[in-house]
């Protein structure tokens with residue numbers, strides 16, 4: 101788990117704002133669910149999922165309740181749907197927040213990580229799959245990322261998927277696999293397709309393909325999704341070996357892969373259709389689809405591509421007071437009340453030391469208060485560039501700075 105420091109938190113906030121704007125424009129409302137749920141909410145994700153068997157931060161609370169920190173939000177959203185039974189369908193929600201998985205931490209893989217995502221419940225229409233995928237694409241585009249590949253696949257209906265899993269079991273039983281993949285085969289045959297080990301490559305390349313098992317309906321659904329993406333001009337790659345790590349998927353699944361990250365951590369986000377989850381959590385049978393995008397990894401990809409950089413936190417005014425500091429107290433308060441940002445020196449430092457701070461702060465103006473200015477009820481305003489400083493009445497300083505600032509920003513926007 102790690103700290104996100106002020107240099108970075110600004111762009112976390114901006115990233116969330118971009119996401120909220122993109123999904124807000126499509127009619128999604130924000131949902132906030134608890135960080136902790138009954139552990140049963142998450143075991144419904146599937147007993148063959150690492151997220152559930154190995155990575156849950158589950159514990160018994162003081163009341164003897166078996167609870168867990170959430171490893172993701174899809175199960176929580178389905179639990180909320182089952183509990184509140186919204187009448188108007190589809191129910192379109194978005195979320196942002198931290199999740200917890202006991203994983204082996206490395207660059208792009210943390211035990212606490214943030215996701216932004218959406219879930220839509222109550223509609224089975226393939227065009228909704230397209231809408232959901234398009235929202236994630238639009239979000240990456242707005243961040244300025246260009247090296248993101250959309251990979252799609254369909255797992256078919258649950259019966260198709262089950263038939264495919266049996267076929268894989270039979271095929272891999274006689275195939276050349278590493279011991280690790282043999283162990284995976286016993287637990288979750290689909291995940292063998294995820295192996296990145298070169299010794300498994302030949303066996304995986306010859307494995308049966310999921311498309312051979314699609315029902316007509318599942319095939320038609322997937323065709324509609326692909327046609328819709330093409331219609332919106334969204335580039336994608338069909339990857340028949342894409343299986344995703346969670347057990348609840350059926351039909352459409354997708355992943356956004358970053359071009360700059362290590363292949364083990366290159367999934368910037370992913371999602372797909374699921375059903376059965378709302379029902380397993382006590383609600384009516386309800387189709388669902390959604391995605392979650394990893395904020396930590398997305399920002400690493402932004403770093404790698406040199407886009408969506410960290411904020412500089414520009415300050416309007418820095419107040420330098422060499423007559424005890426009480427004047428700075430009042431002046432900074434006035435400037436902030438007038439709508440500008442202001443900081444000041446503390447601890448009675450020398451003029452030179454405070455001017456150094458003013459420079460380092462990135463402020464556009466310094467206000468200087470010395471003995472003479474105190475006596476005259478004036479202050480010196482010093483633009484932090486080549487322009488000369490000047491003296492002005494103390495009580496007019498805040499308004500004058502607001503005026504100068506407004507004029508400066510008007511000039512900037514007139515002459516870009």
Ligand code: HAM
Pocket residue numbers: 171172173174201203208209210211212213214215217218219345346367368369370371372373374389390391392393394395396397398
């Ligand atoms: P997921 O693939 O487990 O899907 O996670 C989605 C994204 O969260 C990943 O692509 C990755 O960017 C990020 N992520 C996952 N684990 C970590 C980690 N340990 N450290 C950093 N980032 C991580 C889900 O969570 C599903 N709930 C997505 C979904 C929503 N499916 C349907 N609706």
